[in-house]
Ligand SMILES: Cc1ncc(C[n+]2csc(CCOP(=O)(O)OP(=O)(O)O)c2C)c(N)n1
């Protein structure tokens with residue numbers, strides 16, 4: 103993983119007569135992402151670390167990486183991190199937050215991790231109202247293991263383990279776990295976002311910022327779903343995935359806040 | 368005078384499970400995460416009752432899978448943490464224990480063993496010996512395993528377990544059973560606050576500008592690196608061998624040695640007395656640490672005795688290690704009961720006598 107290249111923090115600055123309008127967040131390491139081109143993981147990593155930068159909480163933030171494509175999230179996120187077993191990220195986050203209650207703790211999981219093998223941990227973490235941020239990357243597929251069916255895979259969607267399309271008879275329906283979690287009093291803020299366009303990125307950033315603020319205030323669990331793409335698993339170009347998101351995914355997983363604190367806009 | 372007594376600790380009559388739980392508070396655990404299961408629910412109950420009045424934190428998790436992963440998180444954050452369960456629950460923790468061993472985090476796990484396999488019975492057993500000492504989960508790793516034989520040791524080994532776990536950054540297990548957990552005996556509790564906290568510069572506590580980010584992981588994707596990590600673990604396990612502990616009873620002139628741990632060692636003590644009354648020179652070696660195991664001492668003893676007999680509450684697990692230890696120098700026999708049944712001292716004596724009779728027949 104050690105690739106020699108100049109620090110991204112050494113990009114041209116005002117000193118050379120230019121205004122710096124965009125750069126890599128301080129809290130993102132210089133390592134190039136291993137994610138496939140156009141994958142949502144990269145964007146979400148960046149936005150998350152941008153928020154940590156802007157809130158100036160790098161020294162107080164502890165993250166938990168899942169098992170999934172983002173298993174190496176800790177290579178990129180320059181905060182203290184733990185790598186959990188498949189599905190157990192929020193139990194690990196619970197352990198951290200409970201012994202270090204004044205730190206900002208987040209978990210970061212895919213749909214297989216959070217909504218299949220880790221369903222019990224997901225539900226009970228939220229039910230306890232653990233004062234953490236849960237980031238949920240819903241790309242409707244198991245990216246890391248080569249594109250198998252996920253609990254969130256759409257009915258009829260072709261994957262390597264649903265070669266004739268997901269059939270309800272054998273695989274049940276796509277699970278809308280965020281909607282389920284809104285039912286739990288421990289969930290303070292539940293929102294569904296996407297990073298398929300700049301406006302989506304801006305909104306995600308707001309949602310993450312709010313979540314850390316709520317965590318600071320001790321409000322309970324904040325759950326941020328990002329309806330994501332997986333160009334490799336879906337066997338599409340990144341551009342095609344945007345269309346698929348808009349036409350197929352968003353109708354089932356509509357974007358917006360699912361549960362807002364009383365009085366919040 | 369009174370103060371002196373308090374400092375040393377007053378003798379109390381306690382259940383094994385409660386003594387263990389009280390010792391955990393006195394060992395200043397930062398947190399306990401657990402899930403109820405007989406015959407050890409008293410541990411969680413005791414802590415839920417006492418911790419809010421004193422110090423620390425206790426959470427009833429949704430499963431043993433969750434509790435061991437909460438342990439992983441909290442231990443990784445530098446806290447002194449503990450969980451406990453009984454056999455089926457410990458099976459659920461194996462994945463987590465493998466991760467904890469690989470990530471080299473200290474923690475203490477108590478297994479109050481019940482009869483199995485499957486849901487089994489709530490009666491005491493030693494059927495989890497293999498699981499405890501051979502790793503239990505996937506990959507090449509070991510837990511440090513302590514086997515108490517009294518309520519006193521149920522308390523003491525909490526301190527010893529943490530001391531070893533923190534010294535080696537390795538999960539430690541107290542392998543006990545339902546009888547030791549449930550029975551009441553006199554116990555002098557360890558002194559509160561006497562177990563100093565250790566430095567944990569590797570912990571995930573939030574990255575200050577002055578250091579790189581700390582990462583707790585068990586993922587080393589390059590095989591070269593993974594092998595390196597394995598070498599490091601094996602080196603550590605070698606060092607851990609120096610922590611071996613065992614107790615010898617009437618060994619000096621023994622011609623027959625019983626090998627037994629935990630509850631069965633208590634039974635064998637009585638057998639030794641009964642045998643000696645009959646003029647049979649029987650002694651007992653009780654491994655106190657099951658990992659590391661007293662291989663060396665058993666090998667030495669093999670030079671002195673006619674045979675050994677491993678006495679266990681299972682189908683014969685530790686006996687394999689005893690056989691490995693003696694390297695075929697003397698016969699190693701086995702006496703055991705399974706499924707929650709406990710051998711009596713007389714059963715064991717009978718087994719010794721039948722071996723002697725057989726040997727005589729062979730000689731005649
Ligand atoms: C206990 C266990 N079972 C199965 C696996 C194999 N596995 C690794 S990642 C994964 C699914 C990942 O999918 P998802 O959580 O959706 O994340 P993505 O890769 O799509 O980001 C599976 C099944 C594992 N590592 N551990």
Ligand code: SF4
Nearest residue numbers: 138141171245332333
């Ligand atoms: S396999 Fe899919 S989820 Fe994984 S990095 Fe590639 S595009 Fe992203």
